[in-house]
Amino acid sequence: MINIGVIGYGYWGPNLVRNFAELEGANVAAVADLDPKKLEVVKRRYPSAKVTTRVQDLLEDPSIHAIAVATPVNTHYELGMAALRAGKHLWVEKPMTETIEQGNELVEEAQKRNLVLLVDHTFIYTGAVRKMHEIVKAGELGKMLYYDSVRVNLGLFQRDVNVISDLAVHDFAILDFLLGEHPVAVSASGINHFPGTPENLAFITLFYDSGLIAHCNVSWLAPVKVRQILVGGSKKMIVYDDLEPSEKLKIYDKGVSFTDDPAQIHEMRVGYRTGDMWAPKLDGTEALRVEGEHFVDCIRNGKTPESDGRFGVRVVELIEAATNSMRSRGETVYVRRDPNDRRQARMPRRRYDRGSPIPTAIRSK
Ligand SMILES: NC(=O)c1ccc[n+]([C@@H]2O[C@H](COP(=O)([O-])OP(=O)(O)OC[C@H]3O[C@@H](n4cnc5c(N)ncnc54)[C@H](O)[C@@H]3O)[C@@H](O)[C@H]2O)c1
Secondary structure: OEEEEEEOOOOOHHHHHHHHHHOOOEEEEEEEOOOHHHHHHHHHHOOOOEEEOOHHHHHOOOOOOEEEEOOOHHHHHHHHHHHHHOOOEEEEEOOOOOOHHHHHHHHHHHHHHOOOEEEEOHHHHOHHHHHHHHHHHOOOOOOEEEEEEEEEEEOOOOOOOOHHHHHHHHHHHHHHHHHOOOOOEEEEEEEOOOOOOOOOEEEEEEEOOOOOEEEEEEEOEEEEEEEEEEEEEOOOEEEEEOOOOOOOEEEEEEEEEEOOOHHHOOOOOEEEEEEEEEOOOOOOOOHHHHHHHHHHHHHHHOOOOOOEHHHHHHHHHHHHHHHHHHHOOOOOEEOOOOOOOHHHHOOOOOEOOOOOOOOOOOOOO
């Protein structure tokens, strides 16, 4: 039995506790929150779980094997490090940390102590994203051309993080999972319409060496909720609408082809192909359930989580790069080839020459 202690029972923590409580081979041993009222709710729902306002009680409890941190981002590093130093496996909410350096320190600490470190990027454990991954990996889309996401709604305005950290974080994780490729540069624009609050709207573009371009439109200021991603390949294209109750994923056998027939040199040499559309069957298991089972499996069998600490750091780097670009009015920010490589942290990042167009394949050597 893997005994799990959860820190933070605000908005997201209850989802973790509910899923961990239902997992075979796992047990919610204790929940810590600074707010005693939240702990009253835990006591009613899970009478066998210990509750405490002191995180230290969880760290000092030798029966607890793993700790899940579901508190605001600015506490992730400190609480995560304390959990690892106490010898506990760690589940930490997205985004992993505020900075790349903090994230890398958690990765090193977990490695040193041979502990599992999973960053909760829930989307990559959904049936829809896993099916997309399967399709992309099988090469069904052909050459990957673009990823275009709209993730907007009214609220929830956050006090401590901007909209990139709150919403685009999901796209950065999905992109990393689907492509297995890290972008080379990021450019973003955004604004805070309300003085003294974090940016509430942003448009982010990510450039990849392979020629793929990704765009994410994220906002807390939209009248309707939209969760739609288009993924375009040279052979097929995907439309993923997360708000669709069924048929979230639709695969379109559509594309274009260009002829290089010299006889047609003065004509538009493009052919449009429109074939069938199909909606694959998706695994409807709740993502947190899949992820929880994966976490327990990694602890039991010494496996590395799919969203491990290195994955988490790559996402943090993109949040940082996009935020820096947004705050310098869209200036292109080059990202490290391998954000987990500390030597690269000391290398000056190349700056984009504003006068020249961005080449299709930019390299940041
Ligand atoms: N994976 C996802 O899809 C997803 C979705 C929503 C939120 N999150 C993440 O979950 C985390 C928490 O977000 P939230 O919306 O639940 O926040 P929240 O503010 O609603 O809840 C945080 C809780 O942590 C408690 N807390 C804060 N500091 C503490 C400490 N030092 N010790 C004990 N308790 C402490 C607070 O009292 C509060 O109850 C964030 O990192 C957020 O990004 C992830």
